[in-house]
Amino acid sequence: MVQKFNEHIVKSLPFLKEKKLLVACSGGLDSVVLTHLCAASKFDFAIAHCNFSLRGAESEGDETFVADLASQLGVECFVKQFNTEQEAKTKRLSVQMAARELRYQWFDELLTSKGYDYVLTAHHADDSLETFLINLSRGTGIQGLSGIPKMNGNIVRPLLSFSREEILEFATLEGKEWREDSSNASIKYLRNKIRHQIVPIVKELNPTFLQNFQHTQHFLRQTSDLAHNYLEELKSKLFRQRDGAVAIPIAELQQLNPLDAYIYGLLHSYGFTEWNDVKDLLTAESGKQVFSKTHRLLKNRDFLILAEIIPEIKGTYNLHLDKTSDGLPIKIQLEEVESFEKQTQNVVFLDMEKLIFPLVLRNWEKGDYFYPFGMQGKKKLSKFFKDEKMDLISKEKQWLLCSGDKIVWIVGKRADERFKVEESTRKIVKISWLK
Structure with a gap:
């Protein structure tokens, strides 16, 4: 697997060889294997471990294990302990979402303060399949079906082309140790239910299901990229800068077909979700508005005015x-x-x-x-x-x-x-x- 990993890096992520990297390591199978692969590939990296303080002694054991692994490999280890449950309560988030926000916020801080270039996470092909099924069950557009991106800003996922089976086989054959997270066995979480109850069935129905799925996602990403490039070109024609906002001519927008798809494609990145309300603005009276968490969309005569929501400065x-x-x-x-x-x-x-x-x-x-x-x-x-x-x-x-x-x-x-x-x-x- 080391050779296959290196070939994948040379082909798809060659810049990683020259960068300072942080490997997000929980102590579980996937992140431990990623850590060993980075060491075998002679990457310039350190380890970052999040202790979310959710499983008592088990969380403390994970932290100790990761610190020992870093010591064995001779790399620096950064550890951060979080009061995740309090964060979730304060921000009214699920524990999983609070943990995610804390994790990536800390990663950003480490990148800035310690001079690292990228964070590597151990998401793999099965994770992408699970994300696909979760998004499919909730209803989503093509982006939600395109799976986990290989790169998202300074987050890189070099194991996406590898299956959980490959990762487990490597760790077993090489005699690598890892920690088992007891919460991963619980099916009270949607992802775990899909992982343990649905994915095994579809793989049993078709032994090459995961490989076929990866091909399908590859085509979906290409289609998504085509749509994105076209919509960006369309934005350059339709979106007119005006007084720090964007004016969109309604008459030109209404000529697009299918209109619903164009409205979604042009505006979804600004956080809007109430698409019927957005569409109704086209025929509403001037002054009507629709808000997302970050932007507002205003009907003004023959235009929709798109503007970022900025706290008012009064006085x-x-x-x-x-x-x-x-x-x-x-x-x-x-x-x-x-x-x-x-x-x-x-x-x-x-x-x-x-x-x-x-x-x-x-x-x-x-x-x-x-x-x-x-x-x-x-x-x-x-x-x-x-x-x-x-x-x-x-x-x-x-x-x-x-x-x-x-x-x-x-x-x-x-x-x-x-x-x-x-x-x-x-x-x-x-x-x-x-x-």
Whole structure:
């Protein structure tokens, strides 16, 4: 198996030979075999062991076993003990999900603090089959049927092409020791039930089932990659950047067929799950929204506006002359200048003697009005926003620069006529929005 492992690395993961690696080792069969294979292949690696404190003395025994294994192989061993049950209770997660989050968070910390490049985990072909069946039972798209990815960021799984049977045979023939996790025998967990009660039956029906499944998943991944590449190309045409958000033209979206598949393909990576609600936005009134944990989707006239959910920054901030905007929500600079230049959306020139310092940066409020530069008379901001066809998200992010209770500048949009530079102006202030 060592030779086969090395051939697999050379063919599929050659970069691992030159990197500093962390091998996630629980002490169980799969991770112990991966550790020995890395040692036999002369990888530059250390071991990382998570003690989730879930099985009392058995968990402590696993930790001791892994530490002894690292010592035998002459590699460094990092160990972290977690109060997993408390974490699950605090975050209202299942114990398994809490353990997973703790594990990968710690791995990220180790990679950063210790200078390692990748974490290797011992997922193998049978794990991928079990994941396929779990996702199939719950309902999933093609990505969920494509199995466990060989790489996911800095997580690499070099045993995915090997079966549990191959791993066990290697460990037995080589006389390797490992720890048995008693919880793996319990069928109260869905994965274990599939592992012990379903997979043996399908393998008995067809002795080459696992190999055939691996071929099928290979084709599914290729199909998934094709769909992904096409959807990314489509996104570059449909997704239009606007004020820190993305505008998607509804008319063009509705021309796609099958529409449901396109909506899912274009938006599922943003965390949306209520697909009927998302589709209903296409014909809803302006202002209707659908939320995921990370993003919001807003119907605004002829567009869907996709934006990341960012905690609102509210309040008022003072701005002084010749000081940059350290500590402010946006970067504004005020400086006295001798000459007047052409104003732009991001730079305005005002009569300093008409201003009351410090100027105030604040959010817009209902009832706000100003005197648009170049025009006579005042205008409510709500009307100005409507004329500018600003959507709800853009309005929520809009900042105003004020002198006392008067609006000086709708930042990045329009200055106020009352503060403009005139022939009688003696002092000019240049105000820049440093985007």
